[in-house]
Amino acid sequence: MDHFLYRNGALHAEDVPVADIAAEVGTPFYLYSTATLTRHFKLFEEALSPLPHLVCFAMKSNSNLAVVKTLGDLGAGVDVVSIGEYLKAKAAGIPAERIVFSGVGKTRGEMRIALEGGLRQFNVESEPELHALSEVASGMGLSAPITLRVNPDVDAKTHEKIATGRKEDKFGIPIARARDVYAEAARLPGIEVVGIDVHIGSQLTELAPFEAAYGKVAELTRTLRADGHDIRRLDLGGGLGIPYARSNAAPPLPTDYGEMVKRTVGDLDCEIEIEPGRLISGNAGILVSRVIYVKGGEDRTFLILDAAMNDLIRPAMYGAHHDIVPVTEPEPGIEPHSYDVVGPVCESGDTFAKGRQMPPVAEGDLVAFRSAGAYSAVMASEYNTRPMVPEVLVHGHQFAVIRARPTFDEMINRDTIPKWL
Ligand code: LLP
Secondary structure (H helix, E strand, O other): OOOEEEEOOEEEEOOEEHHHHHHHHOOOEEEEEHHHHHHHHHHHHHHHOOOOEEEEEEHHHOOOHHHHHHHHHOOOEEEEOOHHHHHHHHHOOOOHHHEEEOOOOOOHHHHHHHHHHOOOEEEEOOHHHHHHHHHHHHHOOOOEEEEEEEEOOOOOOOOHHHEOOOOOOOOOEEHHHHHHHHHHHHHOOOEEEEEEEOOOEOOEOOOHHHHHHHHHHHHHHHHHHHOOOOOOEEEOOOOEOOOOOOOOOOOOOHHHHHHHHHHHHOOOOOEEEEOOOHHHHHHHEEEEEEEEEEEEOOOOEEEEEOOOOOOOOHHHHHOOOOOEEEOEOOOOOOOOEEEEEEOOOOOOOOEEEEEEEEOOOOOOOEEEEOOOOOOOHHHOOOHHHOOOOOEEEEEOOEEEEEEOOOOHHHHHHHOOOOOOO
C-alpha cells in the first residue's frame, strides 16, 4: 500500500495534490511519500520482531539525504556500497554502528575512510579483499569487524541482470570454500569475524530461493561455530520484490518473509540484519511528467513525455514495467487507448512502454509513473544534456524539494575548457 491516491478526482501524494507540486517545481520530477517510506520500514521491523535485528536500508535504491534521514530517524541502519554512500549516510545522521559496507570492489582508500569514521561491519566478498582489509586495518592499529559474503549458488529466479547468488555471478565466496576462508580470516591481523552475509538478488517474487539460501547459511553457521568462530550476526541481504503492475499477483509480504527468516535462522541465537531497498523505497515514489505531444503514427499513437530514459532507465535497461497513470482521475468506465509511451531522447530505446493501454490523455496533461522510488532517481543521468531530474518529499500537507533541478548555467559550468582551446 502507498499514499499516492486519487482524492476528489486528483492524484494526491499524502495530502498534497500532485498537480500543485508540478506547478511549483516544473516537470519532470520524482516525488516521495514519507508515510509510505515509514510504513514499509515498520513492516520489516514488525516482521522480524522479536528477534534481535537491524533493518539496513539499501541506500543504492534511493540515496537522497532526506529519504535516508527519514528512515534513519526511525531507527534504520543502512547498507552502503561505496564511500560516497557511506559519507552520505553519515551526513544524514546515521550512526556508525548502523552502517554496513557491502560491495565487490571496495578500495583500500574506501576502507580507510570507513574505518576512520567507524562502521558496523564490512561484508567482505573475496580473499584479496580480506587481505587488503587486514593490511589497512592493522596498519591503522584497528580491527575491522567483518562478515564474509557467501555465494550459496541459488537461482533467485529474477531478471538476469539482478541475480547475484549463482556461482557464475561475481558476488561472494563460493559457500564450499567458506570454511577455508573463515579459517584464513581468523589468522589475519586486523580482522574480527562477526558473522555471515548473503544476498542472492533483487526483485524476488517467491520465498523459496531465499529459504534455500538461508537454510545453507544456517548449516554454515553451525559448522563455523564448531570450528571455533564467533558467528553472532547474520546479514541476510535484501531482495524482496514489489508489485510493479497492479494487475499482477502481489509478491510475498514482509510478514511472510519474516516468518520464513524465523523458520530458517531464528533458532541460531544470532542478530539478524536485512538489507531491503526496493520494498522500502520503490512504491514510496512516483515520477511525474507532462505530455509534450500526442503524435499519431501510421498504426500507433506515440505519447511523447518530458521525462526520458535518462530520468528513468529501468524500462530501457531491464524491460521493466511501471504503471503509468493520469494525474487527473479518469472518468469511470472510460475506454482505454493504446499508446507507445516515449521520451524526447534521440534513440528508440527511449521507450517506457509499447502498446500500453491507458486512459486517454492530451497534450499538457500530467502523468505519473508508479513504483519509481527505487533504482530510479539514483540511476538518472544528464544524457542529452537534460538536467538531473529533481526530487521532492511530501510529509502530510507539506512538501519540500530535496534535490533541486540544476540550472543550465550550473550544468555548463561543471565542464572546463583546457588552456589550449
Ligand atoms: N544488498 C545488496 C548487497 C545488494 O546488492 C542489493 C541490491 C540490495 C541489498 C537491495 O536489494 P533490494 O531489496 O532493493 O532488492 N538496478 C536494479 C536493481 C539492482 C539491485 C542491486 N543490489 C533495478 O532497477 O531493478
